[in-house]
Amino acid sequence: MHANVETAPKSRTTFMKLLIRYRTLVILIVLMTVFSLLRPVFIDPKNLLAILKNMSYVLVVGLGMTFIITLGGLDLSVGSIAAVVGVTFAMLVRGGTMAPIPALLIVLVLSMLLGFFNGFVSVKGKIEPFLVTLATMNIYRGLALTLTKGKPVPIVIPHFADIFGNGRLFGVIPTPVIISLVIFAISWFVYTQTKFGFFVRSIGGNQEASRVAGIEISKVKLAAYTMSGVYAFISGLILAALMNSGLPDAGRDLALDAISGVILGGTALLGGVGTMWGTLGGCLIIASLNNGMSLLGAQYHVQILVKGLVIIFAVLMDNAFKSRQR
Template identity: 40%
Template sequence: MNSTYSALPRASFFNRNKRRLHKYGIIIAFFILCLAVTVIGEVQVTNGAWSSNYFLSQDNILIVFRQISINGILAIGMTFVIITAGVDLSVGSVLALAGIVAARFATTNSNMAIGDTANAILIPTLVALGIGLVCGVINGTILARYRLQPFIVTMGMLSAARGLSLLTTDGNPVSQLNDDFRWLGNGYILGIPVPVVLFAVLLVLAWIVLNKTTFGRYVYAVGGNQKSARTSGINVLKIKVLVYTLCGAMAGIAGLILTARTGSAQTSAGTAYELDAIAAVVIGGTSMVGGIGTLVGTLFGVLIIGVMNNGLDLLGVQSYYQQIIKGALIVIAVMLDPSRKQQRD
């Protein structure tokens, strides 16, 4: 009898720690990854001597944050979409289309230029944002109004946007970009890379929208149970359109930054970027069945992918292994999804 009662506190303690581990597991995993890369770098022997670790240097940290900024911006929009139990496979192609068209308003190449390059920041920014918004509205309207699967609709947009990117320039890249425009990808604000600043600002604004507004509560409600949300008076169609519009806008901004950073707009830009965005969101704890997810988790998902890629590069590991590890992380994250068990039950 006494042994039975004594077992109860231990079970309760385990359950409390299990919930805490699930809540903070992504943060713990990130710091473990950083520690592992640091330790391996320190003990790696080069020419018979201990190698100096470049991973934790200020320069490399800024490189990591600059590298993750584009995927981070895409992942912000993808988080909203996946919380509503959707997915957007078109963000990589929309990114390319927005970058190509925006670059034509910022190039000094007379054969490719559209308009006056004197407005090499404002006009391209508005163009890229506008293209992203339009593509997002089309995705959201079609899948919500006709109740089609997001996978099918956004896959169609993936193909259409990629085709428009090729058609816009006959498959040719747009180069010779204005220096003012390139500042968006390579400039600094108070010593911090501009892409990192933009990512941080967008992340904070998105967090406020998702956690402090009625729209954010409706996003979770639609993802949790569409029928109940509709019964409660929530305009499910409107919420879905707005969510995909937001995701398209993020893709447009990401395309703008990527083009400015690389110095040219390539028709092949953004290939498979949607997979990295989905991976970051899922690794960050957002449930693919909807209703569960946080932008803080997405941030750490993006950081894990960025640190993993950077660390493996510094350690001389081939990029092929990065894809394998990334795929394994996605599968493990989905397997650990608590809502998966609830859905199965």
């Protein structure tokens, strides 16, 4: 047994290290290669753009979730917030009651409040974020359903669907893709280049150390959950624009898909470690899986089954590598 560890050639260990470091990318490339071989249409640029478009609203929420999970937290309520965003916006602008811009601002503030509420209850009430957001996931969904009596509210203002949903920049790139990539760039910057990102990583890595370093842990957490609300707002707008209506049922799978993407991207559920690039890769894996399996004719129930298996596989691989690192 020891022979393997001790006499392994240097090059092999550096290879393993690279594999560990870029495991998300490796999975993604393998997956895309397999799908391309089975169904060449998979790598058609049109199809790739479709993958990016279908990924956009999950990626946006996943980027916010990366902050939350790095903090050692969890936000299950983002899908419900996205639904609230869609229906309240649709209701505000219905029949020309309100101009689109003020309506957007009101909905933005509302989504921030919903996110803030998650953080506030969790921080001040000293309750696990998992429990808090499990509860608010239902509360916010209930809110969306109650407001609309369970029925979709059509959005009839011009340009909305073009800007957030089905429009294309230069007639080629779907606008949701642009939006999600801009949000990605901003998130990467905040995560790696600002004090806020630094504090998020340090609190997740060692909360006590951060406390004795004088960092205001409550403020950072409240800010992160409020931000998660903003990410859900953007995601909710994309969802509403794609459907051209506010659906109280929108985003049912959103939180879990985003969490899966974040985990596949190598962000540790215990907090402290993560990257935005990883989250991008993780969300791409999930979107490619969905798309590829559809091309292969697999139905939804088979798709989620495979998705679950891939997540377990990725986490197992993560653990195996981690124990090898020590």
